[in-house]
Amino acid sequence: MSDLNAAMLDMMIDMGRRARAAAESLRATTPDARTEALHRLAEALRAAEADILSANARDVARARDAGLSEALIDRLALTPARVEGMAAAVEAIAAQPDPVGGEIARWTPANGLDIARVRTPIGVLAVIYESRPNVTADAAALCLRSGNAAILRCGSDCLESSRAIAAVVRSAVAEAGLPVDAIQLVPVPDRAAVGAILAGLDGAVDLIIPRGGKSLVARVQAEAKAPVLGHLEGLCHTYLDAGADLDVARRVTLNAKMRRVSVCGATETLLVDRAAAERLLPAVAADLTAAGCELRGDAEARALVPGMTEATEADWTTEYLAPILSVRVVGGVDGALDHIRRYGSGHTEAIVTTDEKAAGRFAEGVDSAIVLINASTQFADGGEFGFGGEIGISTSKLHARGPVGAEQLTTYKYVVRGEGQTRP
Amino acid sequence: MSDLNAAMLDMMIDMGRRARAAAESLRATTPDARTEALHRLAEALRAAEADILSANARDVARARDAGLSEALIDRLALTPARVEGMAAAVEAIAAQPDPVGGEIARWTPANGLDIARVRTPIGVLAVIYESRPNVTADAAALCLRSGNAAILRCGSDCLESSRAIAAVVRSAVAEAGLPVDAIQLVPVPDRAAVGAILAGLDGAVDLIIPRGGKSLVARVQAEAKAPVLGHLEGLCHTYLDAGADLDVARRVTLNAKMRRVSVCGATETLLVDRAAAERLLPAVAADLTAAGCELRGDAEARALVPGMTEATEADWTTEYLAPILSVRVVGGVDGALDHIRRYGSGHTEAIVTTDEKAAGRFAEGVDSAIVLINASTQFADGGEFGFGGEIGISTSKLHARGPVGAEQLTTYKYVVRGEGQTRP
Numbered sequence: 001m002s003d004l005n006a007a008m009l010d011m012m013i014d015m016g017r018r019a020r021a022a023a024e025s026l027r028a029t030t031p032d033a034r035t036e037a038l039h040r041l042a043e044a045l046r047a048a049e050a051d052i053l054s055a056n057a058r059d060v061a062r063a064r065d066a067g068l069s070e071a072l073i074d075r076l077a078l079t080p081a082r083v084e085g086m087a088a089a090v091e092a093i094a095a096q097p098d099p100v101g102g103e104i105a106r107w108t109p110a111n112g113l114d115i116a117r118v119r120t121p122i123g124v125l126a127v128i129y130e131s132r133p134n135v136t137a138d139a140a141a142l143c144l145r146s147g148n149a150a151i152l153r154c155g156s157d158c159l160e161s162s163r164a165i166a167a168v169v170r171s172a173v174a175e176a177g178l179p180v181d182a183i184q185l186v187p188v189p190d191r192a193a194v195g196a197i198l199a200g201l202d203g204a205v206d207l208i209i210p211r212g213g214k215s216l217v218a219r220v221q222a223e224a225k226a227p228v229l230g231h232l233e234g235l236c237h238t239y240l241d242a243g244a245d246l247d248v249a250r251r252v253t254l255n256a257k258m259r260r261v262s263v264c265g266a267t268e269t270l271l272v273d274r275a276a277a278e279r280l281l282p283a284v285a286a287d288l289t290a291a292g293c294e295l296r297g298d299a300e301a302r303a304l305v306p307g308m309t310e311a312t313e314a315d316w317t318t319e320y321l322a323p324i325l326s327v328r329v330v331g332g333v334d335g336a337l338d339h340i341r342r343y344g345s346g347h348t349e350a351i352v353t354t355d356e357k358a359a360g361r362f363a364e365g366v367d368s369a370i371v372l373i374n375a376s377t378q379f380a381d382g383g384e385f386g387f388g389g390e391i392g393i394s395t396s397k398l399h400a401r402g403p404v405g406a407e408q409l410t411t412y413k414y415v416v417r418g419e420g421q422t423r424p
Numbered sequence: 425m426s427d428l429n430a431a432m433l434d435m436m437i438d439m440g441r442r443a444r445a446a447a448e449s450l451r452a453t454t455p456d457a458r459t460e461a462l463h464r465l466a467e468a469l470r471a472a473e474a475d476i477l478s479a480n481a482r483d484v485a486r487a488r489d490a491g492l493s494e495a496l497i498d499r500l501a502l503t504p505a506r507v508e509g510m511a512a513a514v515e516a517i518a519a520q521p522d523p524v525g526g527e528i529a530r531w532t533p534a535n536g537l538d539i540a541r542v543r544t545p546i547g548v549l550a551v552i553y554e555s556r557p558n559v560t561a562d563a564a565a566l567c568l569r570s571g572n573a574a575i576l577r578c579g580s581d582c583l584e585s586s587r588a589i590a591a592v593v594r595s596a597v598a599e600a601g602l603p604v605d606a607i608q609l610v611p612v613p614d615r616a617a618v619g620a621i622l623a624g625l626d627g628a629v630d631l632i633i634p635r636g637g638k639s640l641v642a643r644v645q646a647e648a649k650a651p652v653l654g655h656l657e658g659l660c661h662t663y664l665d666a667g668a669d670l671d672v673a674r675r676v677t678l679n680a681k682m683r684r685v686s687v688c689g690a691t692e693t694l695l696v697d698r699a700a701a702e703r704l705l706p707a708v709a710a711d712l713t714a715a716g717c718e719l720r721g722d723a724e725a726r727a728l729v730p731g732m733t734e735a736t737e738a739d740w741t742t743e744y745l746a747p748i749l750s751v752r753v754v755g756g757v758d759g760a761l762d763h764i765r766r767y768g769s770g771h772t773e774a775i776v777t778t779d780e781k782a783a784g785r786f787a788e789g790v791d792s793a794i795v796l797i798n799a800s801t802q803f804a805d806g807g808e809f810g811f812g813g814e815i816g817i818s819t820s821k822l823h824a825r826g827p828v829g830a831e832q833l834t835t836y837k838y839v840v841r842g843e844g845q846t847r848p
Contacts, residue, residue, distance in 0.1 A: 024765070027789065109810035113799055120791070122821055206821050227651070227822045248844035255846035341448070363839045365451065367544070375537055375842025384847065385838075386533035397546050397630050397835045398651045399823040411821045414809075415787045418799025420672035422679035423808065 005192050012196035015151055015184050016204030019124045022179035023149040026121065029178055031098035034144050037176035038094035041144075044172045045087040045137060048164070052083055055164035056133060063157055071262075076131045076158055086137040086165075092388040093141040099407040100147040114417040119410045121147035123206035126197045127391065128153045128220060130212035133161035139211075140169045140183045142391050145406035149182045151205070153197060155212070156189035163187065200225040209404075211392045214319075229404065231395045233319045234264030234347040236377040239336040239362065240284065242275035243355030248374055249280050252352050254287045255376040262321045264393055265348050265380030269316060269326045271336045277304055277329050285327070293323045300329035316343045333358050337365040344368060346395045348380040369395055369402035429616050436620035439575055439608050440628030443548045446603040447573040450545065453602055455522030458568050461600035462518035465568075468596045469511040469561060472588070476507055479588035480557060487581055495686075500555045500582055510561040510589075516812040517565040523831040524571040538841040543834045545571035547630035550621045551815065552577045552644060554636035557585035563635075564593045564607045566815050569830035573606045575629070577621060579636070580613030587611060624649040633828075635816045638743075653828065655819045657743045658688030658771040660801045663760040663786065664708070666699035667779030672798055673704050676776050678711045679800040686745045688817055689772050689804030693740060693750045695760045701728055701753050709751070717747045724753035740767040757782050761789040768792060770819045772804040793819055793826035 045052070056078040063073050099119050106116040125148050129135045136152055143150035154162040166185035174180040186193045197205060198220060210220040210230045217230045238256045240249045256267035272281050277300065285295055285305040295301075296311040308327065315326040316339070330336050333351075340349055350372040351362040359373045370380050370393075380403070382390020387405025394400050400408035469476070480502040487497050523543050530540040549572050551563045560576060567574035578586040590609035598604040610617045621629060622644060634644040634654045641654045662680045664673045680691035696705050701724065709719055709729040719725075720735040732751065739750040740763070754760050757775075764773055774796040775786040783797045794804050794817075804827070806814020811829025818824050824832035 027791070107810065109808065111803065111808055113796075113803060113808075115809060123791070227820070229822075245844070251846050252844060259847055359841075366837075367451070367547070368837065370838045370840060372537075372840045372842060375840060375845045376847050378847040379535065379537060379840065379842075379845070381847075384533065384535055384537075385539060386531065396651070398653075401835055402838050411825055413790075413792065414794045414826050416794060416796045416799060416803065417783075418797060418803075420669070420676060421799045421803070422675050423683055423800050423802040423805075 008188075008190050008192045009196050012186070012193055013202055015186070016124070016201030018181040019149040019151050019184060020204045022181040023121065023123045025179040026147050026149060026182055029147070031100065033176060033178060034098060034147065035094050037144055037173055037178050038090055038141055040176050041137070041141065041169055041172035042087040042090040042094065044168045045083060045090065045165070048168045049080060049083045052161065052164045052168070053078055053080070056161040059133075059158055059160045068157070072131060072157070076133065076161070078133060078161060082134065086134050089134070089138055089389050090141045092383070093145050093406065096145060096388040096406055098145065099410045104412055111421060112418070113421060116415045117412050118415050120413050122409060122411050124149045124151065124204055125207050125209060125409065126151045126153065126205045127209045127211060128194060128197065128216065130155040130216065131157040133158040133165060135211060136162040136165040136185065137169065138389050139391055140166070142389060142406050142409060144173070144178070144182065146409035148409055151184050151186065151197065153186040153193055159189050198223045198225065209391055229394050229396055229399060231264065231347065231393050233345045234266070234380070234393065235269070235317070235319050235343065235345040236265060236267050236348045236380070237269045237271055237336070237340050237344060238267045238350045238352065238377060239271040240273060240276065240280050241333065241351055241353035241355060241358045242273040243353035243358050244276065244280060245352070245354055246280060246283060249352045250284050250287050252350065252374065252376050253284050254291060256350060256378055257288060257293055257325050258291045258323065259376070259378045261323050263378065265378045266321065267325065267350070267377045268318065268320055269328065269343070271328055271330045271339055272301065273332050274300070274329050274335070275332065277301070281305060281327070288325060293325055295325055295327055297327040298329060301327040319345070333361050333365070336362065340366055340368070347393060348372065348377045350375060350377050369393065432612075432614050432616045433620050436610070436617055437626055439610070440548070440625030442605040443573040443575050443608060444628045446605040447545065447547045449603040450571050450573060450606055453571070455524065457600060457602060458522060458571065459518050461568055461597050461602050462514055462565055464600050465561075465565065465593055465596035466511040466514040466518065468592045469507060469514065469589070472592045473504060473507045476585065476588045476592070477502055477504070480585040483557070483582055483584045492581070496555060496581070500557065500585070502557060502585060506558065510558050513558070513562055513813050514565045516807070517569050517830065520569060520812040520830055522569065523834045528836055535845060535847075536842070537845060540839045541836050542839050543831075544837050546833060546835050548573045548575065548628055549631050549633060549833065550575045550577065550629045551633045551635060552618060552621065552640065554579040554640065555581040557582040557589060559635060560586040560589040560609065561593065562813050563815055564590070566813060566830050566833060568597070568602070568606065570833035572833055575608050575610065575621065577610045577617055583613050622647045622649065633815055653818050653820055653823060655688065655771065655817050657769045658690070658804070658817065659693070659741070659743050659767065659769040660689060660691050660772045660804070661693045661695055661760070661764050661768060662691045662774045662776065662801060663695040664697060664700065664704050665757065665775055665777035665779060665782050666697040667777035667782055668700065668704060669776070669778055670704060670707060673776045674708055674711050676774065676798065676800050677708050678715060680774060680802055681712060681749050682715045682717055682747065683800070683802045685747050687802065689802045690745065691749065691774070691801045692742065692744055693752065693767070695752055695754045695763055696725065697756055698724070698753050698759070699756065701725070705729060705751070712749060717749055719749055719751055721751040722753060725751040743769070757785050757789070760786065764790055764792070771817060772796065772801045774799060774801045793817065
């Protein structure tokens with residue numbers, strides 16, 4: 001190992017140790033103290049707007065020099081409105097009920113013990129993300145709300161912005177009397193830091209959360225020695241059932257695809273019930289085309305919508321994140337379920353129908369984190385679910401599925417009260 | 425790869441495929457059908473007693489020939505009473521509320537969507553265990569109750585017994601109209617089967633549950649490509665606080681250590697508050713010694729209990745699973761928490777005290793799956809918790825902690841009902 005790598009590893013291990021100690025101290029803080037820290041943080045972000053924007057301007061300038069695409073620069077760039085958005089998100093998280101200490105269940109079995117299942121923080125979370133600097137504030141706020149310490153590792157593109165935001169976070173945390181190392185940002189762009197985190201920092205990391213593109217998440221899932229809560233991709237489907245109302249089908253499909261094409265909850269494949277394709281598809285397709293969406297269909301869809309290009313097998317497996325939609329005609333709910341089972345990523349699927357039975361069979365048969373009935377797949381979002389914010393959408397089946405807010409960043413323990421009982 | 429290994433891998437991949445298909449079919453079964461299958465299974469186990477015992481006799485004879493210890497043979501050996509115990513456990517699990525489809529939460533955020541968080545099966549579970557043949561029936565029953573398909577891999581010692589039990593399970597499942605491949609047992613003792621499971625069977629395994637000794641669990645956690653729910657060990661502590669009632673301290677400690685020394689919930693280290701050591705320790709130690717327990721103490725403990733041998737650093741880190749107890753005098757709740765933080769395994773800890781404040785600080789400060797107040801650590805058990813049975817005690821922090829019953833073998837999805845909502 002080179003000296004540089006050894007020094008990096010030492011720094012990361014030390015960061016892990018400090019995070020563990022901070023997690024222990026956080027355990028003794030009150031919900032009110034954590035709420036107070038979040039309010040201070042929101043105010044401090046507003047007060048530090050100029051510093052944050054000037055750090056961000058340096059990141060953006062470097063990104064332009066490096067020839068990054070405008071789409072990436074748009075993810076990276078902050079504006080006064082975006083800084084205000086960060087502060088407002090922190091306030092929304094502050095307004096969430098504090099999950100720690102909440103009783104999930106309580107009962108007394110035959111042995112007379114009083115058993116309570118109580119929410120507790122997980123401990124130390126490592127969040128690995130890419131070029132959106134607002135994640136620094138969002139992740140910090142969600143970790144504070146849930147009583148966890150966090151090690152944040154941002155992409156090198158947004159390092160200066162994230163440092164400026166992390167400095168604001170840490171002073172707000174310290175001023176509120178919480179342990180300053182509750183939130184730590186890896187201060188250097190070295191890639192070895194990610195390797196160190198994946199190796200678990202000597203057992204100091206309880207959970208790794210990758211938030212970013214497919215290759216980042218895949219690397220984390222393949223290499224991590226600690227548990228991972230990640231989303232792989234959002235290959236979301238909207239299914240128009242024979243029982244669909246035409247108006248609902250038109251506006252839900254248009255929104256599900258085109259509201260924002262780059263989010264993981266955007267619909268990538270439209271499935272249409274053969275029994276109603278003639279009634280539904282032409283109007284739905286016309287709306288999409290008028291909005292600038294390219295349609296790629298199977299033979300039956302193309303027969304109904306002239307000018308649609310031909311879909312290949314690859315279209316069913318592609319998360320476009322672009323104004324492109326694949327379209328397939330299927331045999332009712334069962335046909336839709338077959339397609340989703342084969343090609344879906346377990347993220348979010350929607351059915352449009354007025355037929356309660358069809359809706360029920362679809363909701364039961366789809367094994368995805370989120371199933372929507374008569375609503376847009378773009379609602380797959382922690383804010384829309386009422387969580388105040390989210391650290392991502394989990395497509396893991398274990399621990400938490402769907403939007404991951406503060407509550408999903410907790411675990412539980414059993415507190416069992418007896419009166420001297422011994423086990424027979 | 426040798427031909428043998430290739431054939432084994434093919435068999436295992438095929439098993440994974442059939443498990444996945446069975447999991448899909450199970451999704452469409454009703455709670456009543458699953459309850460019916462469990463009742464049939466309990467009856468069928470009783471009816472097959474002779475077959476099961478004769479298969480078990482062959483396992484036991486082979487184990488004796490191989491020179492296995494009497495302790496291991498005791499784990500392996502079945503008797504009519506133990507077969508009845510298996511049947512009774514299946515009935516207790518049948519009597520549990522079926523978790524699948526249960527609504528965990530339901531709310532309507534500002535967007536007007538009706539959001540329900542609904543319990544669903546995880547999918548395909550792989551259970552890897554060692555020489556206790558009753559696990560074959562327990563694991564099958566818990567997986568059926570929770571709507572999961574299971575691939576069971578028993579230790580080679582109990583293969584004939586497990587095959588006999590698995591045959592009973594599969595006919596009961598088929599007779600109840602459930603997919604027969606819902607429960608599959610790896611029919612050969614080949615170790616390559618474990619490797620294939622750890623590699624994830626081409627994505628067919630959603631969760632791996634190792635149930636057995638430390639080395640098995642450690643291997644699974646190190647190598648598994650699918651999520652793992654395991655317990656590493658139970659290094660459980662009982663802490664006698666200054667506020668302890670002497671009688672409760674005596675009977676809880678004796679039970680916590682000596683009821684059964686080989687279970688993971690057995691206490692391995694006794695911590696005694698300095699402020700009350702003189703009052704509590706001599707009597708507690710006398711009870712333990714009289715029951716045949718060896719005591720290994722620090723200097724302060726030895727000063728109070730002549731004849732106690734000297735504890736070394738290794739004693740604080742050893743899960744004895746034997747009639748040996750390490751004893752340390754500590755400075756109150758904080759001293760106990762420090763010791764547990766440093767040496768505990770996150771399984772189960774108990775405090776004996778009548779002081780509510782001390783109990784509260786202990787319960788809050790201990791980051792273990794189970795914290796007991798005035799009760800024996802040996803209550804760490806799914807049956808005692810009212811779960812009907814358990815597949816083990818999880819010391820993982822993610823997904824499920826403590827006893828893992830049918831409910832802990834489920835995940836959830838969101839079923840979201842709208843009226844044509846689109847996202848602004």
